[in-house]
Amino acid sequence: MRILNAEFIKSASKSSEALPQDFAEVAFLGRSNVGKSSLINSLTSKKSLAKSSSTPGKTRLINFFAIEAEENGERLRFRLVDLPGFGYAKVSKSEKELWEENLTRFLYERASIKLFLLLRDARHPKMEIDDEVKEFLLGLHRKDYIVQEVFTKTDKLTKNELAALKRNKPDAIFISSLSKTGMDALLAKIYDALFGVSK
Numbered sequence: 596m597r598i599l600n601a602e603f604i605k606s607a608s609k610s611s612e613a614l615p616q617d618f619a620e621v622a623f624l625g626r627s628n629v630g631k632s633s634l635i636n637s638l639t640s641k642k643s644l645a646k647s648s649s650t651p652g653k654t655r656l657i658n659f660f661a662i663e664a665e666e667n668g669e670r671l672r673f674r675l676v677d678l679p680g681f682g683y684a685k686v687s688k689s690e691k692e693l694w695e696e697n698l699t700r701f702l703y704e705r706a707s708i709k710l711f712l713l714l715r716d717a718r719h720p721k722m723e724i725d726d727e728v729k730e731f732l733l734g735l736h737r738k739d740y741i742v743q744e745v746f747t748k749t750d751k752l753t754k755n756e757l758a759a760l761k762r763n764k765p766d767a768i769f770i771s772s773l774s775k776t777g778m779d780a781l782l783a784k785i786y787d788a789l790f791g792v793s794k
C-alpha cells in the first residue's frame with residue numbers, strides 16, 4: 596500500500612467532539628515521547644503533519660488525519676488517530692484524571708478503530724505500564740480489531756541489541772522514524788487490518 600495524500604482534519608478532547616465513525620481508523624497509542632506523532636509524519640512522508648517535540652506531553656488532544664492510499668490500483672481511504680501519550684506527569688492530577696477518563700471512554704466507544712498500534716520504546720521493552728495498556732486494549736468489549744506492538748527508535752540500538760529484541764518479540768514491528776525503517780511492514784499491517792481478505 597502506498598499513501599498518496601494525508602491531511603489533518605480536526606482535534607477533539609473527548610468522544611462527543613470526535614468525527615463521525617465513517618472510516619476505518621488506526622490509533623497510535625503509547626507513553627509520552629515514545630514517537631507517535633513522529634511515526635505519523637514518517638509514515639505519510641509529511642514532516643510536520645502531526646506536531647512532535649522532544650518535550651513530553653506535546654500531543655494533548657485526539658487528532659484525526661484523513662489518508663488516501665492506493666493498493667494494486669485500488670483507491671483506499673482511512674484515518675490515522677494521534678493520541679496524547681500516557682504517563683505524562685507535568686499536569687495537575689485532576690487534569691490528568693479528566694484526560695484519562697475522556698481517552699478511555701473514547702477508546703471504548705470508537706468502534707471505527709480497527710487497528711491499535713501500541714508503541715513501545717525499543718530501549719525499554721519491558722515497561723509495566725505498556726503491558727498494562729496492552730491488557731486494557733485486549734479487554735475492550737468488542738471484536739474485529741487488532742492490537743499491534745510497534746517498537747520505536749530502533750536506530751538507538753546496536754545491531755545485536757535489535758536482533759535480540761526481534762527474537763524476543765517475533766510478532767512485533769520495528770521502526771525508526773529517524774532512519775525511516777519499518778514503514779513498509781507497518782503499511783502492510785495497516786492494509787491487512789483495515790482492508791485485508793478477512794474484512
Ligand SMILES: Nc1nc2c(ncn2[C@@H]2O[C@H](COP(=O)(O)OP(=O)(O)OP(=O)(O)O)[C@@H](O)[C@H]2O)c(=O)[nH]1
Pocket residue numbers: 625626627628629630631632633634646647648649650651652653654655678679680681747748749750751770771772773774
Ligand atoms: N532517535 C529517534 N528519535 C525519535 C524517533 N521518533 C521520535 N523521536 C524523537 O522523540 C521525541 C518525541 O517524539 P514525538 O513523536 O513527539 O512523541 P509522541 O509519542 O508523539 O509524544 P507525546 O505527543 O508527548 O505523547 C522527539 O524528540 C522525536 O524527534 C526515532 O525513530 N528515532
Ligand SMILES: [Mg+2]
Pocket residue numbers: 631632633646647653654677678680
Ligand atoms: Mg505526540
